[in-house]
Amino acid sequence: MYWTEFLTVALIHLLAVASPGPDFAIVVRESVTYGRRAGIFSACGVGTGILVHVTYSLLGIGLIVSQSIVLFNALKWLAAAYLLYIGIKALRAKPNAANAQLQMEEGARSPRAAFVAGFVTNGLNPKATLFFLSLFTVVIDPHTPLAVQGGYGLYLAIATGVWFCLVARLFSQQRVRAGFARLGHWFDRLMGGVLVALGVKLAFSELR
Template structure:
């Protein structure tokens, strides 16, 4: 009965999740800089962050946030500050010692929990995701659709997001891909830092429509 609505939701989500943004940048950075496990846990964190948006959309809190400039700006500045913090840390990446061979270079370590929280916070604090899910649950999804069905959509959205970014993590954590980026060394970290700082500034300048 709700298949047409579900496929519409799935298509819109696919188009949204495939467009590069903070989630994509952070998963790529973790996958290349730390490795596959960190990238996958970051991807799972991004996917679970979707539950934050789904929950407040179902409760109607997203509507309150969208109507309150104060709440929207608080969320926006918090998210922007987080992206700027990660970005500036990446910009400070230092070159490897000249007398250190590739095999002797220290490997970055990231606990699964830290990687997961990085992805979760990046997605959960994104006010653009707030507006996306608000429009999804108020415009695309019929308000008369049972809450249980809407919750099912939310589970799918979280799962699909996790799968997508796990694939991204697996792609960018391949040895050949990592080796290619590793040759650029600290310049890759700095480039990703520029991207994250740029996304943070863009987010900070976002206006509520």
């Protein structure tokens, strides 16, 4: 009975994770500068960071929904305004000039250091904070069992890790970097439309 909800979550997440941002940047940097292994470990760190956002989204939203309409509405309008802001900004994205080539650095870049780089980048990203709070407010029914919501969260973490592992494999091949950079603004524009729609839906949502 939760398949429709899950598929909606998965689709929104797919569009979000495909849009270049801080996570994308750190994985590309690790992959291009230090090689494929570092890129994959940083991707795993990003995926693990998702669990941080999922955990406090589950606990925080549950508390807000169950105990305080005022807090719910305050969060709703803050998140909606933020989503509209970054959505409109993304819709106006323009092509960027290709970055200067980075020299491949040989030697010491431990898997732990690469993992921590990905984890910290995602875990401390305030944009991810409001995005996940918005996602768990708008799309997921507060009455959906916490075990099911936790399953959604586990999927989001795994899917994020897998996506960025693919990014790491791609960008560890130097020849494709410039071409993808030229197309990055189209991903921004697509994500911008989704974020604007999500922000509007959030603004008109009501506590159930």
